Amino acid sequence: MKISIITITARTNHPYTGRSDLELFEPTVDSLKVQTMKGSDFEWIIVDYLYEERKDYFKDLKLPFHVKHIPSAPNLWHDVGLPGVCTQYNKGIIYADGELLYFSGDGYIFLPDFCEKLWNYHKQGYIPLVWYFFDNTFVTENDVTFGSPINYKKAYPSETEIPPIPYNICGYNGKRITTEHRPLVAFKNNMFYKASWEWWFCCSGAPLEVLLKINGFDQRFDGDRMLLDCDVGSRLQLAGYNNFALFKDLFTIRPRLNIGNWNENLQKDTISIKCNLPFIYWSRNFNHYVANDHENVEDDIKWSKEEYCAKQCIIRESCKTNHTYQYPFEHKEGYGHNCYKKWFDYWKSHLVKINLSEERNKRIEGNEKYKKGTFI
Numbered sequence: 001m002k003i004s005i006i007t008i009t010a011r012t013n014h015p016y017t018g019r020s021d022l023e024l025f026e027p028t029v030d031s032l033k034v035q036t037m038k039g040s041d042f043e044w045i046i047v048d049y050l051y052e053e054r055k056d057y058f059k060d061l062k063l064p065f066h067v068k069h070i071p072s073a074p075n076l077w078h079d080v081g082l083p084g085v086c087t088q089y090n091k092g093i094i095y096a097d098g099e100l101l102y103f104s105g106d107g108y109i110f111l112p113d114f115c116e117k118l119w120n121y122h123k124q125g126y127i128p129l130v131w132y133f134f135d136n137t138f139v140t141e142n143d144v145t146f147g148s149p150i151n152y153k154k155a156y157p158s159e160t161e162i163p164p165i166p167y168n169i170c171g172y173n174g175k176r177i178t179t180e181h182r183p184l185v186a187f188k189n190n191m192f193y194k195a196s197w198e199w200w201f202c203c204s205g206a207p208l209e210v211l212l213k214i215n216g217f218d219q220r221f222d223g224d225r226m227l228l229d230c231d232v233g234s235r236l237q238l239a240g241y242n243n244f245a246l247f248k249d250l251f252t253i254r255p256r257l258n259i260g261n262w263n264e265n266l267q268k269d270t271i272s273i274k275c276n277l278p279f280i281y282w283s284r285n286f287n288h289y290v291a292n293d294h295e296n297v298e299d300d301i302k303w304s305k306e307e308y309c310a311k312q313c314i315i316r317e318s319c320k321t322n323h324t325y326q327y328p329f330e331h332k333e334g335y336g337h338n339c340y341k342k343w344f345d346y347w348k349s350h351l352v353k354i355n356l357s358e359e360r361n362k363r364i365e366g367n368e369k370y371k372k373g374t375f376i
Contacts (some may be wrong), residue, residue: 002119002220004098004208005032008072008088010049010108016107016258018138019171024289025057026254027109027170032065037115039064045095046106047072047088049265068095071372076350077222081267082343085171086217086228090292093208093216094370096362102130102205103229109135109169109253118205126245127236129195129264130203131183132252136176139256168187172255182246191248200233200244203252214239218291220279220300223347227276234280238289272331273343278304281312292354303350304329 009024018141025046032044043066048054051071058067072091077084089103100122110202121128165174186193200206214235221228233244282300287305309328311317319327326332330344363370 001041001043001097001099002037003100003102003115004045004092005042005097005102005104006045006047006092006096007104007106007108008047008085008092010072010078010083010263010266011106012261013052013054015257015261016138017258018140020352024106027172029061029063031110031112031114031169033063034112035065035110035115036064036113037119039066041119042066042115043068043096043098045070045092047092047095049075049078050263051090070095070145078265080346081265082223082271083225083266084222085198085225086219086221086222089202090216090354091354092218093356094363095207096360098155099208100205101208101211102128103202104252105202107255107257108132108203109167109172109255111158111165111167111253114250114252117247121245121247121250122205122207126243127200127241128205128250129182129199129201129244129246130250131186131246132180132203132254133183134178134180134254134256135174136178136256137172137174138263139176153183167253170255172253174253177253183248183251186246187248191276193246194245195246197233197242197244198219198230198235199246200236202230204229204230204233206232206241208237210236210239210241212357212360213274214289215291215293215354218279218283219354220291220297220351221276223273223343224271224276227280231276231280231283235283235289235291238283238287271343272325273347274331275309275315275326275329276306278308278329281308284325292352292356295351297348297351301329 007028011024013024014020014022015024028044035042045068047070049072051069051073055069058069070091072084072088075084075087077087093101100119104116107321118128118130167174183201186195214232217228218231221231236242279300282303305328310320313319316327332341
């Protein structure tokens with residue numbers, strides 16, 4: 001197997017702005033069906049918070065590629081309605097059989113040569129980063145969407161340099177799009193950009209062997225969403241894998257999502273627990289690139305407060321004044337921002353060790369714990 005595309009979702013079934021007819025998985029399925037890479041060479045792994053509600057979705061679909069649709073449960077953060085993103089991605093790694101892993105959220109669209117290009121850049125020795133843009137085909141001025149105000153731009157910074165990208169997938173056509181910030185910086189003069197570890201977002205790839213070496217995503221970041229992907233980039237770099245690059249012709253497409261279509265099982269208000277930035281620099285300070293290898297975080301917390309927040313953070317003085325609810329590190333009860341001490345205590349008392357290589361071997365050996373899921 002060449003590539004494992006790992007998608008995590010907690011999204012309800014019809015989330016697309018202006019497309020109440022379109023099911024959650026449809027755009028991705030339709031785009032993967034027409035990949036120029038042979039279907040036997042890649043797989044799509046969906047780690048699904050709502051697995052029990054749609055576990056038969058792939059049952060009768062005759063697809064030319066492999067699908068592994070698996071439940072995100074057990075996930076101690078999902079149990080209380082908060083994001084457990086690192087735990088979800090780690091479960092995807094346990095089920096992956098590709099040489100190269102590519103991580104994404106739900107609802108992404110891929111052009112037909114996406115997998116081929118991703119694989120080719122990997123074989124050239126790069127850690128391939130993938131930029132993205134939002135397709136606004138079905139968005140109107142009255143729609144409530146993520147990322148406002150909507151400022152329509154072409155997919156490339158210069159409209160005269162390369163013509164618009166031709167595609168039509170589920171009716172999305174790329175004629176009105178909004179570009180994320182990286183290509184506007186990276187591709188002013190070239191097709192290739194040598195990037196730093198900070199740009200390893202969750203639209204990026206890395207070899208399975210390497211991700212097992214760093215033991216995947218750091219589950220200390222769970223409970224909220226911030227910086228967990230950049231942390232992977234940091235620890236990849238610490239482990240000696242730093243050939244990060246963006247390519248002008250390697251991107252993915254995101255249909256707009258309706259923020260009013262909320263999963264009632266998740267807490268709508270974002271809960272504020274901790275500042276995740278110290279974790280990245282804890283790893284860098286101690287040259288510690290392996291995640292999830294110790295349970296006692298008291299020393300980590302002490303270092304975060306006394307060394308990083310008090311001495312190293314470049315915004316520490318501003319944070320003391322303007323973000324008193326979070327300085328230092330631990331978010332405090334009663335300061336707004338939905339801070340509750342119970343969630344910090346919950347986080348601190350629910351961290352566990354996990355070895356992804358050992359877990360993956362159990363799955364390969366047929367352990368009953370890993371039997372549940374639809375496999376095509």
